[in-house]
Amino acid sequence: MTTKRLIVGAHYGLRDWLAQRITAVILVLYTLVLLGWLFALPELSYGSWAGMFASTWMKVLTLLALVSLVWHAWVGVRDIFMDYIKPTGLRLSLLIATIVALVGYAIWAIMILWSV
Numbered sequence: 001m002t003t004k005r006l007i008v009g010a011h012y013g014l015r016d017w018l019a020q021r022i023t024a025v026i027l028v029l030y031t032l033v034l035l036g037w038l039f040a041l042p043e044l045s046y047g048s049w050a051g052m053f054a055s056t057w058m059k060v061l062t063l064l065a066l067v068s069l070v071w072h073a074w075v076g077v078r079d080i081f082m083d084y085i086k087p088t089g090l091r092l093s094l095l096i097a098t099i100v101a102l103v104g105y106a107i108w109a110i111m112i113l114w115s116v
Helices: 013-040 046-054 056-084 088-115
Strands: none
Touching (some): 013 056
16 A cells, blocks of 8 residues: 655755755854954955965865855745745746856856856
8 A cells, every 4th residue: 555645845854954054154153264364464455365265174164154145045945935926927026036146156166266
């Protein structure tokens, strides 16, 4: 005997809750590293700022923070749209626009990051 599952809602629950917490922790750690590095600089100039991002470990850490920021934003905005935008066509349009914007911002940030 097989039972039919009633599929209602997205059921992202625990996965999204955990993703929000993990990405938030990554962003806090990145912010602390960035602030610590900035306070350790003798002067804040373009050269010191570019020098900070010239090292590979900082580029990788910034890339991890960038991916975390995009994922964190996607989960939050998607949940808001799913909860408060009821017309399906409008919600789908907003979700697609959000994806395009987030991917565009990420590509732009990666291009800037790896050009230093």
